[in-house]
Amino acid sequence: MFGQRVKKLRDERGWTQQELADRAGLTKDTISNHETGKRRDPPLSAVRALATAFGVPVTELLDEPATEPEVAAR
Numbered sequence: 483m484f485g486q487r488v489k490k491l492r493d494e495r496g497w498t499q500q501e502l503a504d505r506a507g508l509t510k511d512t513i514s515n516h517e518t519g520k521r522r523d524p525p526l527s528a529v530r531a532l533a534t535a536f537g538v539p540v541t542e543l544l545d546e547p548a549t550e551p552e553v554a555a556r
Contacts, residue, residue, distance in 0.1 A: 484524060487543050489517045491536045505535040 492502050492513075499513040506513075508531060515521040516528075524532075533540045 483546065484522070484529075484543060485516045485519050488513070488532060491538065491543075492517075495536070502532075502535060506531040508532075 488502075492499070497505070499517070500510045502508075503510045503513050506528075508528060512521070512528065516524055529540055529543055533543055536542075
């Protein structure tokens with residue numbers, strides 16, 4: 483989920499992985515590893531750096547999305 487959120491936010495801004503890496507002070511490989519799921523447990527320092535680069539709260543990258551309640555079939 484974390485990697486998918488990073489990719490979504492990056493794509494929304496039209497940034498390459500390198501641009502995001504530069505803005506967050508990380509490497510392109512680190513961004514790639516998170517987006518592809520090769521690294522699933524990001525260090526808090528990376529989460530903070532990415533949140534700052536995107537201008538979003540850390541919780542936006544970490545919180546599980548709320549699910550819609552199931553609607554009973556009629």
